[in-house]
Amino acid sequence: MKNAWYLAIDGGGTKTEYRLLDGQFRAAERCLGGCVNHDFLPGGWEDTARELRSAIADLLGRRGLQIGDITDTVAGLSGVDSRTDQINIERCLRDIGLTRFLVCNDGFLPVKAECNGWGIAYNCGTGVCCCGISEESRMIKSAGLDEWSGDAGGGRWIAVHLFRAVYQRLFLHGENTYLTAAYQQKFGCRSEEDILDSLTLLKDPTEHPEAARAAVELFFAALEQKDEDAQTLAEEMTDCTAENISVVCRKLGFAQAQIPVVLTGSVHTKAANRTYLDLLEKRVQKAMDGRAEIFPASKEPVAGAQKWLEERAANASGSA
Incomplete structure (x- = not known):
């Protein structure tokens, strides 16, 4: 559609x-905004709507467009x-003025x-999430509720359990x-007090992201050295991975001999070493009877939203 946005x-x-895309689904404008997760914002959904409204208005303003000029949105x-x-975020998007969207x-x-x-995407970034889509477009999500769903493996989880292992070894035993x-x-810890002070950095990853990254790097380095506590944590992480992937696979009823499983998030694509990834693949293949085709993400997630928009436009044209 020539005049579509x-x-x-x-x-x-x-x-x-x-990303603002033109009628040929080419990126016309891009921008980066802040957090939109209502769980992390003091004002909850109101702050989510405010952040989305502000960023979208800025993006459209660069082309002299209004919210009514948007043909479709995938978020x-x-x-x-x-x-x-789902109800709350759809209300937010309608209040902003979007009329056709998938969120x-x-x-x-x-x-x-x-x-x-x-296929299936397993994300390990700040947190953990496992999502799958069938060929019939059924969508299933597992994990993603932090401690409430027993997630293991995100950056925050690694930092907490790494510190706990150090604390128990030194302080208790x-x-x-x-x-x-x-x-x-x-x-740079020379005393027990220094160790306790380091916790203040790990508790606030927003203000001290370098501390959280250091904890994740340290975990993988310790795993490479076959440290007992690091191995225990790695087993818990990969067990969580295998269980969630196999559950999503079963619920979606994939009939194919090989199921694509993409590993996303900074823990998988930046921090993890070969020792950990080999253990992960071994656990996942065992849980899925060797049917998983596991590979790291190579594209930005927003490219998925872009592809989804193209599919929705094609389907709309086909049914017209």
């Missing part, structure tokens, strides 16, 4: 990417985890971007391990 949005807990947003969330959890976008439209020594060196 489309919005593709990938919304996260720290930043959000917006994958962190924090859309339940029916109540879902951001974990579904990599399936569209990486797996030819169907007076033991020194590769992990405890490496932790003290990484965070």
